[in-house]
Amino acid sequence: xxxxxxxxxxxxxxxxxxxxxxxxxxxxxxxxxxxxxxxxxxxxxxxxxxxxxxxxxxxxxxxxxxxxxxxxxxxxxxxxxxxxxxxxxxxxxxxxxxxxxxxxxxxxxxxxxxxxxxxxxxxxxxxxxxxxxxxxxxxxxxxxxxxxxxxxxxxxxxxxxxxxxxxxxxxxxxxxxxxxxxxxxxxxxxxxxxxxxxxxxxxxxxxxxxxxxxxxxxxxxxxxxxxxxxxxxxxxxxxxxxxxxxxxxxxxx
Amino acid sequence: xxxxxxxxxxxxxxxxxxxxxxxxxxxxxxxxxxxxxxxxxxxxxxxxxxxxxxxxxxxxxxxxxxxxxxxxxxxxxxxxxxxxxxxxxxxxxxxxxxxxxxxxxxxxxxxxxxxxxxxxxxxxxxxxxxxxxxxxxxxxxxxxxxxxxxxxxxxxxxxxxxxxxxxxxxxxxxxxxxxxxxxxxxxxxxxxxxxxxxxxxxxxxxxxxxxxxxxxxxxxxxxxxxxxxxxxxxxxxxxxxxxxxxxxxxxxxxxxxxxxxxxxxxx
Numbered sequence: 001x002x003x004x005x006x007x008x009x010x011x012x013x014x015x016x017x018x019x020x021x022x023x024x025x026x027x028x029x030x031x032x033x034x035x036x037x038x039x040x041x042x043x044x045x046x047x048x049x050x051x052x053x054x055x056x057x058x059x060x061x062x063x064x065x066x067x068x069x070x071x072x073x074x075x076x077x078x079x080x081x082x083x084x085x086x087x088x089x090x091x092x093x094x095x096x097x098x099x100x101x102x103x104x105x106x107x108x109x110x111x112x113x114x115x116x117x118x119x120x121x122x123x124x125x126x127x128x129x130x131x132x133x134x135x136x137x138x139x140x141x142x143x144x145x146x147x148x149x150x151x152x153x154x155x156x157x158x159x160x161x162x163x164x165x166x167x168x169x170x171x172x173x174x175x176x177x178x179x180x181x182x183x184x185x186x187x188x189x190x191x192x193x194x195x196x197x198x199x200x201x202x203x204x205x206x207x208x209x210x211x212x213x214x215x216x217x218x219x220x221x222x223x224x225x226x227x228x229x230x231x232x233x234x235x236x237x238x239x240x241x242x243x244x245x246x247x248x249x250x251x252x253x
Numbered sequence: 254x255x256x257x258x259x260x261x262x263x264x265x266x267x268x269x270x271x272x273x274x275x276x277x278x279x280x281x282x283x284x285x286x287x288x289x290x291x292x293x294x295x296x297x298x299x300x301x302x303x304x305x306x307x308x309x310x311x312x313x314x315x316x317x318x319x320x321x322x323x324x325x326x327x328x329x330x331x332x333x334x335x336x337x338x339x340x341x342x343x344x345x346x347x348x349x350x351x352x353x354x355x356x357x358x359x360x361x362x363x364x365x366x367x368x369x370x371x372x373x374x375x376x377x378x379x380x381x382x383x384x385x386x387x388x389x390x391x392x393x394x395x396x397x398x399x400x401x402x403x404x405x406x407x408x409x410x411x412x413x414x415x416x417x418x419x420x421x422x423x424x425x426x427x428x429x430x431x432x433x434x435x436x437x438x439x440x441x442x443x444x445x446x447x448x449x450x451x452x453x454x455x456x457x458x459x460x461x462x463x464x465x466x467x468x469x470x471x472x473x474x475x476x477x478x479x480x481x482x483x484x485x486x487x488x489x490x491x492x493x494x495x496x497x498x499x500x501x502x503x504x505x506x507x508x509x510x511x512x513x514x515x516x517x518x519x520x
Contacts (some may be wrong), residue, residue: 013362013363014364018362020358023359024355024500026282026354026357028290033282033285037278037361040275041364078359081359081363
């Protein structure tokens, strides 16, 4: 943004909106009062009533005390505070964690609207489904280091796997999966067996498991490779599980 | 610097007038929050009155060997003690709890500058103190008669100096990166040390000499003694060094409070 950090937090904090994972407001402040107070920090803030309406608070709720709000409502209010100054950048720390599906959807509607209005959102999340669905650029972190950076689709395609199967690990199950046509890699992660392969691999493996190990078939999950799978692949230490890369084996043969 | 950067900086730079405007709005909210807190109102309005009435009923009209009514010494002492209570306990706990709840973190990100937050706390403190002292004043005037012999302006000025010292001390303790419980403990111990050490409960003249010397460093001693002297219409000359000490102490406390203030709980 063209400023040195030396200008101090008071100057650069005005340039972005932020929603922190752990922050709060005084217990007995009313919603409208809170937004009116924070609006004083900005030159061209949102109209308070309009913003409260947009984040889903009924006019009758505008006078509610902060401490009477549910967890999801508090998060929405905190997001409203981040949006209040119409910043070009919003920093969000796990904005949807702990929210029920309705509240999560409402939150994303609001964020998508902000994005459509030209706002850049920099957010952290442990929910890779959200990251895949809404992110334009994703950085996958592990132990404080970036393990991969790119668009969600780009990161998925870079793995060259198209389908996956996940099932509780067992030696027999493992053998069946890795011998399935189109399997390129299997990994044992946290007690589960992951198999990755061609487009048809997962369905073939599922059918085979239903035939040869029907007792285990009820627990299996199949589908296209997701960002979460990419994260699991990139961040699992080979020493922690059984790692077979059939492709590299074939190549060495 | 890029043009966009320059634009951002221009928008981000805030004048003193803007900071004062922010402080005004934050102060209004903080006062409103205080009024909505029943326990805070109780301790501000009723507790000092209860102290006055309980002590007043027992000793109020007693006259010592010099012909002084006990209440004429107790009234300024009580005003000083309320200032200490409000600053060292009230402000300390308010700041420590706000930090523990994450409210200060939110204020900082807003961003409210430190000076703005400090001014708002001073305004709330003043508001509480005016409520409290006026209620004591009315009670004293009705029950015993208001008997100020010295300059009222000087009395108020010294009261404000004392209040500033106590509130800044509260700001310093409350601003430290420690738990609410620890802040509360330090604030309570500091208050009672100052209160008893100032002769608020037992006259200092009855202390052993070493304890009298030790309590010379107690800011509440000098605040109480100065107010008593003015209230009784006596010379303030013996209290000048103490008042200078309070003034220097105030600047030192402001410096340390600013230096050690922690907006959020840090591991």
